[in-house]
Amino acid sequence: MYEIRLHSRGGQGGVTAAKVLAYAAFLDGKYATATPLYGAERRGAPVVSFIRVDDTPIRVYSQVRTPDLVIVLDASIMELVDVTAGLKEDGVVLINSPHPVEVKGHTTYTVDLTSIALSLKMVLAGNPILNTPLIGAIAKMGIISRESAEKAIAGTFPDERNVEAALKAFEELKI
Amino acid sequence: MLTIGTGNKAVALAVRDAKPVVVAAYPITPQTEIVEEIANYVTDGSMDARYIPVESEHSSMAACIGAAATGVRTFTATSSHGLVYMCEMLHMSAGARLPIVMANANRALGPGWNIGAEHSDSLSMRDTGWLQCYAGTAQEAYDATFMAFRIAEHANVLLPVMINLDGFLLTHITQPFDTIDPEGFLPPTNTPHAIDTHHPGGYGTLTTGSEHFKFRWDIERGMRNSVAVIREVEEAFAARYDRRYKMVEEYRCEDAEVVIIAMGTLGKEMEVAVDILRKEGVRAGSMRIRWFRPFPTIDLAGREVVVIDRDYSFGFGGILANELRAKCGCKPFSVIAGLGGQDVTYEDIASFVRMRTENGEHWFGVDA
Numbered sequence: 001m002y003e004i005r006l007h008s009r010g011g012q013g014g015v016t017a018a019k020v021l022a023y024a025a026f027l028d029g030k031y032a033t034a035t036p037l038y039g040a041e042r043r044g045a046p047v048v049s050f051i052r053v054d055d056t057p058i059r060v061y062s063q064v065r066t067p068d069l070v071i072v073l074d075a076s077i078m079e080l081v082d083v084t085a086g087l088k089e090d091g092v093v094l095i096n097s098p099h100p101v102e103v104k105g106h107t108t109y110t111v112d113l114t115s116i117a118l119s120l121k122m123v124l125a126g127n128p129i130l131n132t133p134l135i136g137a138i139a140k141m142g143i144i145s146r147e148s149a150e151k152a153i154a155g156t157f158p159d160e161r162n163v164e165a166a167l168k169a170f171e172e173l174k175i
Numbered sequence: 176m177l178t179i180g181t182g183n184k185a186v187a188l189a190v191r192d193a194k195p196v197v198v199a200a201y202p203i204t205p206q207t208e209i210v211e212e213i214a215n216y217v218t219d220g221s222m223d224a225r226y227i228p229v230e231s232e233h234s235s236m237a238a239c240i241g242a243a244a245t246g247v248r249t250f251t252a253t254s255s256h257g258l259v260y261m262c263e264m265l266h267m268s269a270g271a272r273l274p275i276v277m278a279n280a281n282r283a284l285g286p287g288w289n290i291g292a293e294h295s296d297s298l299s300m301r302d303t304g305w306l307q308c309y310a311g312t313a314q315e316a317y318d319a320t321f322m323a324f325r326i327a328e329h330a331n332v333l334l335p336v337m338i339n340l341d342g343f344l345l346t347h348i349t350q351p352f353d354t355i356d357p358e359g360f361l362p363p364t365n366t367p368h369a370i371d372t373h374h375p376g377g378y379g380t381l382t383t384g385s386e387h388f389k390f391r392w393d394i395e396r397g398m399r400n401s402v403a404v405i406r407e408v409e410e411a412f413a414a415r416y417d418r419r420y421k422m423v424e425e426y427r428c429e430d431a432e433v434v435i436i437a438m439g440t441l442g443k444e445m446e447v448a449v450d451i452l453r454k455e456g457v458r459a460g461s462m463r464i465r466w467f468r469p470f471p472t473i474d475l476a477g478r479e480v481v482v483i484d485r486d487y488s489f490g491f492g493g494i495l496a497n498e499l500r501a502k503c504g505c506k507p508f509s510v511i512a513g514l515g516g517q518d519v520t521y522e523d524i525a526s527f528v529r530m531r532t533e534n535g536e537h538w539f540g541v542d543a
Binding site for chain 2: 018019022023026031032033034035036038058059060061062063065
């Protein structure tokens with residue numbers, strides 16, 4: 001079972017990103033679950049979502065404690081939250097940032113999702129839309145196929161710029 | 176059709192496929208998505224139902240009672256404070272023998288305010304005469320909601336059915352599930368005491384001490400009959416759709432010396448704990464109680480029992496543990512865990528089994 005923990009801020013689309021990611025894995029023929037962790041959510045507050053992908057039905061509902069992958073949609077969260085808590089020894093970190101970020105002891109990828117969203121004028125209620133380009137980046141990492149990523153995004157959002165943003169992130173992320 | 180969506184979405188799709196005539200509801204976290212989805216289906220024409228947005232849960236059940244009294248299929252959904260607010264109407268609907276189906280997103284009651292999963296809401300409605308089923312997956316939430324109409328409306332039952340799903344843990348998880356071709360599975364409603372507008376008449380509903388017990392006994396007859404009806408409907412469902420359900424879902428129980436018992440999502444998570452314990456050489460198994468009312472007959476003779484309650488009866492103990500003590504004569508190790516959405520992992524569940532004592536009680540997070 002591949003386990004992902006996604007850190008974001010309320011309003012950034014982390015919960016939706018988790019759903020679309022599970023949808024894409026489902027289209028790949030996998031079993032997948034996405035769970036938002038709800039507290040007293042409000043815009044800007046750090047929030048967490050969990051995604052699990054497996055070849056057999058998933059019976060686990062508890063929080064992901066030892067992720068294989070940690071995704072950080074807003075690098076400033078790393079000053080408030082230990083995003084690597086419980087991360088497996090060979091676990092990987094994916095961060096939305098305009099600059100390379102190093103996380104000690106872990107392979108870390110950075111991609112500038114914010115710039116991709118802004119370049120396509122994808123802004124909702126003042127926030128750049130990060131969830132759909134994120135799906136493209138995850139596809140580049142090989143966790144879901146590019147085809148399923150495109151299908152899952154197109155099946156969720158009618159605006160074609162979302163798929164475009166995902167493909168841009170797919171191109172930009174260097175693995 | 177194989178699809179992926181939340182537990183709430185699964186319930187809404189099951190309701191769409193069951194084709195109720197009236198849905199009356201009031202939104203409450205974490206149930207809201209169910210009634211939003213149904214409202215969308217009614218708006219876009221994929222459901223031909225009268226959707227009544229009411230001003231409270233008491234009114235939503237009252238509206239369902241009025242509709243069901245005319246003999247039409249009805250549905251509502253609620254959670255937590257909404258459920259306890261409609262309590263009076265729950266007694267009314269069961270007493271009036273109206274086969275209403277309701278989904279309840281299990282959630283804690285405040286204060287302290289909390290929107291996480293807990294079974295205290297539905298279990299406090301234990302003695303209303305409602306049948307109660309607890310789902311463990313989005314698939315089961317879909318299937319159980321759909322089947323609930325046929326069970327409730329069966330001539331030998333005529334009692335309302337509550338389908339429970341753990342708030343957030345199941346209502347908000349995105350999971351794959353399969354929808355069915357519903358055609359012909361649910362017979363048309365046939366409520367023998369439906370209001371007949373062509374032959375209007377009034378009935379006094381006062382029952383004195385020389386009659387009231389007969390009506391109470393008749394509710395119990397319906398409840399006892401429901402055991403066979405649940406089996407019949409779940410078998411018919413399995414024959415047609417190839418998904419099999421029992422009142423109690425057993426996992427690796429054949430040779431089990433210790434059995435973990437729980438309801439809802441913990442009842443799935445504990446299967447992983449069973450696998451861990453088996454690897455350690457513990458002959459463990461698990462039983463997930465799906466139907467709490469009617470309460471199933473379970474043979475626990477010669478087995479150690481660990482019960483996990485996501486609820487509590489203050490001054491007495493874990494509700495499920497005590498139901499099992501009363502019904503099965505077992506001496507379970509009673510664990511109180513998961514209150515208000517407290518995170519409980521399969522590792523935690525395995526540790527409950529390791530620390531078991533006969534008739535002991537353990538509050539997860541409180542006791543050392």
